[in-house]
Amino acid sequence: MIELSKEEYANVLPLLKNLAYEPVFAYSVIDQNQSGKVFVDSSVNPTCSLIINSYGQYFLARSGDNERFMNDVVGFLLNDQNHSNYYDLYASTPELLFQISERLAGKTVLLHRSSFTFDLSKFQHLKTLNALPEQFVLERMDDTLFDKYKNEMDSSYDSLWSSAQQFMDRGFGYCVLKDDHFASICNSFFVGRGYADLDIVTVEEYRNQGLASLTGTAFIKHCLNHNLVPNYNCDAGNQRSIQLATKLGFVKNNNYPMLWWHQDQSIISDYLQRFNYSNHSIE
Incomplete structure (x- = not known):
């Protein structure tokens, strides 16, 4: 993955068009209102991007196939050292999120958010x-x-x-x-x-x-x-x-899906029970 400089953050905006919801946490990084990082497969005309903010919310966007970039994303997510104690992963399409879910070795739970x-x-x-x-x-x-x-x-x-x-x-x-x-x-x-x-x-x-x-x-x-x-x-x-x-x-x-990882399994279990998720196991 290539990390963009702050001056290049806006290069990923074409990947964030026509979404089912507004990922304001990703916009906040692009606008440099809040801290984070932007990774891409190409600095000039990226077709894949992973936007992360310091709060632990990540957004994955893709307009084309790049297996090497996706492998890098999976490696990044599987390395606990890259996260504080949790992360929320969102994606530009449900299909993309489910593809990543299958490769995360049972480390995440699938949650659903409502947008308004x-x-x-x-x-x-x-x-x-x-x-x-x-x-x-x-x-x-x-x-x-x-x-x-x-x-x-x-x-x-x-x-x-x-x-x-x-x-x-x-x-x-x-x-x-x-x-x-x-x-x-x-x-x-x-x-x-x-x-x-x-x-x-x-x-x-x-x-x-x-x-x-x-x-x-x-x-x-x-x-x-x-x-x-x-x-x-x-x-x-x-x-x-x-x-x-x-x-x-x-x-x-x-409603749209997201993936959640937390190092404390008891916090995951309590959350799933609180909001009536029928499947209380790691996806």
């Missing part, structure tokens, strides 16, 4: 949201809140955004606080090619109060004010997330 399309008219006609409860405040994420969120809620944001300043420059988010503690948060997971992925988290004790809708709505309004298209996807079995997407004005587009 944002419908502005549905968002504009949403039912009136619940008022913010007393003692709760809605704020835009700043550098202090970002560091607080990363330290208290999700340390993986270290891999998503290299610093609070990078998040402020390239990303954004909104949160509901109570007594200076997070209740619900909607951050930009990835930003690229004019799209922004939503990452919504609500602390368990504050669920079922409409807080996720409030932070999600603030996020979407920010997108609309900054010429960004909000983008939503989730596990196909996550009914709570699907309901929230619908409530925020998204329309389900389709």
Whole structure:
């Protein structure tokens, strides 16, 4: 595989046309909003590419056959030293993903994601949201809140955004606080090619109060004010997330497959059980 320089990242964009969903995590690398690497079979007119970001999400695209490149991809994926502790592998077509799956020596599980399309008219006609409860405040994420969120809620944001300043420059988010503690948060997971992925988290004790809708709505309004298209996807079995997407004005587009590897088998088993996957074995 050939690793492109950052100045060459856009050379792979023709391989990302007419996809069934928007791989914003790959766009974020190409646009250099978030860190990653781009591998190809040819620097100038690539027919195959593997785009990886520092968070562990990989995208494989191909417009022609190149057995040598595919062998290199399989070798890369089979080497645990190339990954932190997990990876998600997506592909430009289901057929390509299944071809790779057959060559991964039983190391991955097959998952299904649901993608959504944002419908502005549905968002504009949403039912009136619940008022913010007393003692709760809605704020835009700043550098202090970002560091607080990363330290208290999700340390993986270290891999998503290299610093609070990078998040402020390239990303954004909104949160509901109570007594200076997070209740619900909607951050930009990835930003690229004019799209922004939503990452919504609500602390368990504050669920079922409409807080996720409030932070999600603030996020979407920010997108609309900054010429960004909000983008939503989730596990196909996550009914709570699907309901929230619908409530925020998204329309389900389709389901698509992905492969997941994690070094901790118990995490895989718990996830498969949580989202009702009937086959709990490694594919």
